Amino acid sequence: MNDTQTPDTLLQAYETAQAPAPAGPAWLHALRTQGFDAYRESGLPTIRNEEWRYTSVSPIAKISWRVAPQEFGSRLRPLDIARFLPAGLDVPRLVFINGRLVTRLSTQGRLAAGLHFLGLREALESKGPSARVVQAHLARHAEIEGDAFTALNTAFFENGAFIHVQRGLGFDQPVQVLHLTVAGDQPVVAQPRALIILDESSRANVIEIFAGLGAPARFANSVSEMIVGENAHLEHSLVQFEDDLAYHVGTQRVRVDRNGSLTSRCFALGAALARNNLHCVLNGEGAQATLGGLFMGRGSQHVDEHVHVEHSKPHGTSRQLYRGVLDGASHGVFSGKVVVRPDAQKTDAQQTKNNLLLSDDARIDTKPQLEIYADDVKCAHGATSGRLNEEALFFLRSRGLGEREARALLTYAFAAELIETVKPQALREALSGLVQARLT
Amino acid sequence: MTPLLEIKDLHVSVEGSEILHGLSLTVNAGEVHAIMGPNGSGKSTLTKVLAGHEAYQVTSGSVLFKGKNLLDLEPEVRAREGLFLAFQYPLEIPGVSNTYFLRAALNAHRKHRGLPDLEAGPFLELVKAKAKFVDVDPALLNRPINEGFSGGEKKRNEILQMLMLEPTLALLDETDSGLDIDALKIVANGVNSLRAKERGFVVVTHYQRLLDYIVPDFVHVLFQGKIAKSGGKQLALELEKKGYAWIEEEQAAKDPGSVRV
Numbered sequence: 001m002n003d004t005q006t007p008d009t010l011l012q013a014y015e016t017a018q019a020p021a022p023a024g025p026a027w028l029h030a031l032r033t034q035g036f037d038a039y040r041e042s043g044l045p046t047i048r049n050e051e052w053r054y055t056s057v058s059p060i061a062k063i064s065w066r067v068a069p070q071e072f073g074s075r076l077r078p079l080d081i082a083r084f085l086p087a088g089l090d091v092p093r094l095v096f097i098n099g100r101l102v103t104r105l106s107t108q109g110r111l112a113a114g115l116h117f118l119g120l121r122e123a124l125e126s127k128g129p130s131a132r133v134v135q136a137h138l139a140r141h142a143e144i145e146g147d148a149f150t151a152l153n154t155a156f157f158e159n160g161a162f163i164h165v166q167r168g169l170g171f172d173q174p175v176q177v178l179h180l181t182v183a184g185d186q187p188v189v190a191q192p193r194a195l196i197i198l199d200e201s202s203r204a205n206v207i208e209i210f211a212g213l214g215a216p217a218r219f220a221n222s223v224s225e226m227i228v229g230e231n232a233h234l235e236h237s238l239v240q241f242e243d244d245l246a247y248h249v250g251t252q253r254v255r256v257d258r259n260g261s262l263t264s265r266c267f268a269l270g271a272a273l274a275r276n277n278l279h280c281v282l283n284g285e286g287a288q289a290t291l292g293g294l295f296m297g298r299g300s301q302h303v304d305e306h307v308h309v310e311h312s313k314p315h316g317t318s319r320q321l322y323r324g325v326l327d328g329a330s331h332g333v334f335s336g337k338v339v340v341r342p343d344a345q346k347t348d349a350q351q352t353k354n355n356l357l358l359s360d361d362a363r364i365d366t367k368p369q370l371e372i373y374a375d376d377v378k379c380a381h382g383a384t385s386g387r388l389n390e391e392a393l394f395f396l397r398s399r400g401l402g403e404r405e406a407r408a409l410l411t412y413a414f415a416a417e418l419i420e421t422v423k424p425q426a427l428r429e430a431l432s433g434l435v436q437a438r439l440t
Numbered sequence: 441m442t443p444l445l446e447i448k449d450l451h452v453s454v455e456g457s458e459i460l461h462g463l464s465l466t467v468n469a470g471e472v473h474a475i476m477g478p479n480g481s482g483k484s485t486l487t488k489v490l491a492g493h494e495a496y497q498v499t500s501g502s503v504l505f506k507g508k509n510l511l512d513l514e515p516e517v518r519a520r521e522g523l524f525l526a527f528q529y530p531l532e533i534p535g536v537s538n539t540y541f542l543r544a545a546l547n548a549h550r551k552h553r554g555l556p557d558l559e560a561g562p563f564l565e566l567v568k569a570k571a572k573f574v575d576v577d578p579a580l581l582n583r584p585i586n587e588g589f590s591g592g593e594k595k596r597n598e599i600l601q602m603l604m605l606e607p608t609l610a611l612l613d614e615t616d617s618g619l620d621i622d623a624l625k626i627v628a629n630g631v632n633s634l635r636a637k638e639r640g641f642v643v644v645t646h647y648q649r650l651l652d653y654i655v656p657d658f659v660h661v662l663f664q665g666k667i668a669k670s671g672g673k674q675l676a677l678e679l680e681k682k683g684y685a686w687i688e689e690e691q692a693a694k695d696p697g698s699v700r701v
Contacts, residue, residue, distance in 0.1 A: 390494075392533050396541070398491050399601065400519040400548035409544070413535025413584075 008043060009065050013189050014156050017067035024124060031139040035154030042148050054333040054365045055304045059273055060247050063217050065189040072182045073097035074104075081105055084178055084211045086430035092117055093176035098190040099158045114166035115204070117175050120195060123162045133164050138195050141225040142253040149249045149277075153191045153223040160193025163206055165232075170203035174235070174424060177207065179222065181246065183214030194224035198232040198260075205235040207427060212246050219247040226252065228260040230284060236264040237422055241434055242271035244299065250276045258284025258313070265422055268295040268303050269434055275304040282309070282316035282344075293322045294418040296438055297330030297362070304333035311344040311377075320351040323418055325411060326362035337369040340377050347377040355385040356414050358407070408439045442507040444469045444609050444640040445490075450501035452482075452489050459485040461665035462501070467609070470637040474651055474676060475644045477662030478684040483644045484528055486662070487613040491525040492518050505609065519545075520552035522608030526598040526615050533585040538597070541585055542567060542604055549605055570603040574630050592623040599630035606634070612643045616650035628653030648680040663687050 024032075044061050045052040081095060094117065095105035101119040111117055116130050120138065123130035142150045161177040179192040196206055212218045220242075228234045242248055248271045256262050268274050280289050289309060297303045303326075309318045324332040332355065340347045355364045368381055388410050396406035415435050422428045445467040452460040459482045467473050477483050489496040490503065492515035503510040510518060533541070547557045558566070568578050574596045586594050595615055602610055612631065616624055631641065631654050643654055651659070651673065659675040660667045661684075668687050669675065679686070 389531075391531055394491075394493055394515060395527070395531055395533070396536075396545075397515040398519055398525055399541070399545040399605070400516050400552070401541075401544055402516050402548070403514070405544070405548075406516075409536055409541075410533075413533070416535045 008040075009061060009063060010044075010152060010189060011040065013065040013067050024121070025135070027135060028124075028138070031144070032155050035139075035144050035151040038144050038151035039148055039155055042151070045148055051306065051335075054331075055273075055275055055302065057273070060219055063187045063219070065219060066186040068098040068182060068184070068188040068190065070100065072184060073100050073102040076102070076105065076180075076182070078105060081178065081180065084180060084209060085176070086426045089174075089176065089424065089426035089430075091174050091176055093178060094119065094161050095178045095180070096159065096161070096192060097180050097182050098188060099160070099179070099192050101159045112169070112171065114169040115171055115175075116162065116164040116166075118162055120160045120162045120193065121158075130162065130164060133197055134162060134195060137197055137225065137227060139225075141227070141255060142223050142251060147251070149221050150223055150251050153193060153221050153251075157191035157193040157223070160195065161208075163194070163196045163204065165198050165202040165204045167199040167229075168201045172203070172205060174205035174207050174427070176209065178209045178211075179220065181212035181218040181220045183212070183216065183218050183245075185215070187217035187219070188214070189219045189221070192220055192222040194222075196224065196226040196234065196236075198227065198229050198234050200229045201231045202229065203233045205423060206237075208236070208238045210238070210240040210242065210248060210250070212242055215245055217245050217247070218242075220249075222248075222250045224250075224252045226254040226262070228254065228256040228262050230257045231259045232257070233261045234263070235423055236262065237427060238264070238266045238276075239269070239427075239431065239434075240267065240271065240274060240276075241269040242274070244270075244272045244301070246271045248274040250274075252276075252278045254278070254280045254289075255283050256280065256287040256289055259286040260284065261288040261290070263290045263421075264292070265418060266293040266305070267418070267431060267434075268293070268305065269438060270296075271301065271303070273302045275306070277306045277308075279308045280310070280318075282311050282318060283313060285313045286315045287313065288317045290319045292320070292418050292421075294325070294415050294435070295322075295332060295334075296325045296415075296435070297332055298327040298438065299330060300328065301330045302333075303330070306335045306337075308337045308339070309349065310339045310341070311347040311349060312341045313343060314345045314347070316344060316347050318349045320353075321418065322353050323415060324355040324364060325358065325415055326355065326364060327358040329359070329361040330363075332362075332364040333366075334364065335367040335369070338371070338379060340372045340374050340379065342373045344374045345376045347374060347379070349378070350380045351382070353383040354414070356411060357385065357387055358411065408436070411439050412436060441468065443467060443504075444471075444506060445642070446502075446504040448502045450489075450503065451499045452485055453497045453499055454485060454495055458499070459665055460489070463662070463666055465660065465667060467640045467642060469608075469640055471658065472635065472641040472643060472654065472656045474656035474659045475642060475662050476646065476648070476659065476676060476679060479646070481662040482665045483646075483662055484613055487525055487611040487642070487644055490518075490611060491515060491523065516548070519605075520549050524602050524605055524607030524610045526595075526602060526610065526612045528613040528615075528617065530586055530594040530598055532587050532589070534587060536585055538581045538583060538585050539564075539567065542581075542601065545601070546604055567604065570600055573603065573633070574599050575626050576600050591618040592620065595619060595627060596623065596630075599627050603630055603634065608638065609640045609642070610634070612641065614644055614646060616645055616647060624650060625653060648676045651676045661687055663691060
C-alpha cells in the first residue's frame with residue numbers, strides 16, 4: 001500500500017503536468033483508469049517483493065519528477081539525434097521525444113502496402129482498420145495488475161509506436177523506433193510505448209532504441225507488447241544506451257502463436273539503474289523463441305534483467321543466451337525463469353547465462369527458476385560467472401598486446417556472440433561501436 | 441659481442457615450490473640451443489618465466505636479454521623487444537579472430553620499433569604467404585584463435601605467429617609433442633627459415649627426433665631444475681640411447697645427496 005504520508009513522486013509529476021494528455025476513446029480511458037488505480041494501490045515495488053529482491057527502486061522514488069514540456073520535442077533537429085541512430089541505416093523510423101511522436105524527425109517514407117508503421121494515437125485517429133487492431137490489442141497483453149511499472153505506463157503514456165504487418169507479407173528491411181528522454185533543467189519522466197502485431201505468416205524486423213540527454217535526471221518507463229501470429233517471424237532488437245543520469249525500466253510482453261518464431265536481443269549498455277522485464281509466452285504448438293541479452297555495468301551502475309519464458313503448448317522451443325559484463329562497483333542481477341505448463345509436452349528449453357566480472361567490487365546475483373509441469377520435456381540450463389581467463393590474457397600479452405588492450409579484446413570477445421547474429425549489419429556495427437566504447 | 445640471452449643462477453618457484461635451482465645458460469645470436477630433460481625437470485618453467493608468466497616467481501638470479509634486465513619488463517614489452525614463446529599447449533580463444541589478433545600483435549611490435557601500422561592489404565598478403573608456408577589454410581584465419589584446430593594445427597599456428605613477428609629470441613616449448621612426422625617437418629621448416637646470425641633459438645624438447653630436423657648447436661640436459669650436462673648435437677643422440685637414468689646416475693655419482701627420488 002502506498003505510504004500516504006509521502007506523496008508518490010511519479011503521481012505528483014502527472015498531477016502537476018501542464019497539459020495532461022488526452023485520454024483517448026472510452027475503452028482506452030477505462031484501461032488508463034485501471035492502470036492508475038492499480039499503481040495508486042500498489043505504489044512502486046520494494047525489495048520485499050520477490051521479483052525486486054535485488055533491485056531497489058528507491059533512487060527513482062526519491063526524485064521529484066516532472067512531465068517534460070511539449071516544446072522539448074520541437075527544439076531538436078535531425079542533426080541532434082543522428083548520434084543515437086545506427087549510421088548508414090536508411091529505413092523508416094519514428095522518433096519519440098519524452099513519449100511524444102515528433103513527425104519532423106521521423107521518416108516513414110513510402111511504406112509498402114500492408115506494413116503499418118505510425119504512432120498509436122495517429123492509428124486511433126485514423127479511425128480505419130489500424131484503429132481496430134490497436135483497440136483489439138493495446139494494453140490487453142501486458143499485465144496491469146501486479147506490475148506497477150506497466151500500470152503506471154498504461155495510465156500515463158501519451159503515444160507510442162504501432163507496427164502492424166498484414167497476413168502473408170514479409171519485410172526484411174527493419175523499421176526503427178527511437179525513444180529519447182530529454183530533460184531541460186528538471187528531472188523528467190516519460191512513458192514510451194509500443195504495440196507490434198504480426199499477422200499470420202508475416203515477417204518483420206523492429207529495432208527499438210532508448211537513449212536520452214539533459215540533466216539532472218531522466219526516467220523512461222517503457223512497455224512494448226508484441227504478438228507474433230501463427231507462422232509469423234519477428235526479429236526484434238532493443239538497445240538501451242543511457243548514461244548515469246538516467247533510470248530505465250523496460251517491459252516487453254510477447255505472445256508467440258502456433259509455429260511462430262521470435263528472435264529478440266536486448267542490449268542494456270548504460271543507465272544508473274536499469275531493469276528489463278521480458279515475458280514471452282509460447283502460446284501455440286511449435287512456437288519458438290530465441291532470446292538474447294547483453295548487459296553491461298560500470299561505476300556504481302545497477303542493471304537487472306528478468307526473463308520469463310512460458311511454454312503453454314507442445315513442441316515449443318526456447319533458447320536463452322544472456323551475458324553480463326560488470327566492472328567497477330556495478331551490480332548485475334539476472335533472473336531467468338522457464339515455466340512449462342502441463343500441456344507443453346516435447347518442450348525444448350535451454351538457458352545459458354555467463355557473467356564476466358572485471359573487477360573485485362563488481363557483483364552479480366542470479367536466480368534461475370525452472371517450473372516444469374509436463375513430463376516429456378528437455379530443459380537444460382548452464383551458468384558461469386568469473387573473471388577473464390588469465391592464461392588467455394598472458395597469451396595475448398606474450399604476443400605484444402598491452403594489458404589493457406588484451407583485457408578489452410577478451411571482454412569484447414565475450415560480448416561479441418550476442419552482437420554477431422543481430423540483423424541488419426548497420427545495427428551490428430553500431431552495437432559493436434557502443435560496446436567497444438564502453439570498454440575503453 | 442653481448443650475448444642474446446644470459447641467465448645466471450636462476451631460482452624460480454611456483455606456488456611455493458622451487459622448480460629451478462640455480463640454472464645458468466648463455467645463448468649468443470645465431471645459435472640454436474636444445475634443452476632436453478625428463479618430465480618435471482623444469483623445462484616449461486624456464487620458458488614461461490622468461491616470457492613473464494605471473495605464476496612463476498624468480499627468487500634469485502638474473503636474466504639479461506640483449507644486455508638488458510629481462511625480469512623487469514612486462515610480458516608485452518619482452519615480446520616487443522623480440523622475445524617469442526611458442527606454447528606447449530596453445531589455447532583456444534573464442535571470439536578473437538586469428539587475423540585481428542595477428543594484426544594487433546604485429547602492429548604493437550611495429551609501434552615499438554617506431555614503424556607505422558601495416559595497412560590491411562599488405563597485412564593480408566603477408567599473412568597468406570606465411571600461412572601457406574606452414575600449411576595453415578587461410579580460410580581458418582578468420583576463425584577465432586585455434587578454435588576447432590587439431591593439435592598439429594595449433595602448433596603450426598604458433599609457428600605462423602613466430603614467422604609474422606620475426607622475433608630475435610624464440611623459445612619453443614615442446615613444439616614437437618603430439619605431432620606426426622609431416623607436421624614435425626613443417627614446424628622444423630618454419631623454424632629453420634628464420635635461422636639467422638642475429639637470431640637465437642631455445643628449443644625445449646622431450647624427444648630427440650625434432651633435433652634431426654632442427655639441428656642444434658648446443659644441447660643441454662635439464663635435470664631437477666639445473667643444467668646437468670651440456671654438449672653438442674651428439675649429446676642428444678647419446679641421451680636417447682642411454683635414457684635419462686644415465687643422467688640421474690651421473691648426478692648421483694657426482695653429488696650423492698643431490699638426487700631426489
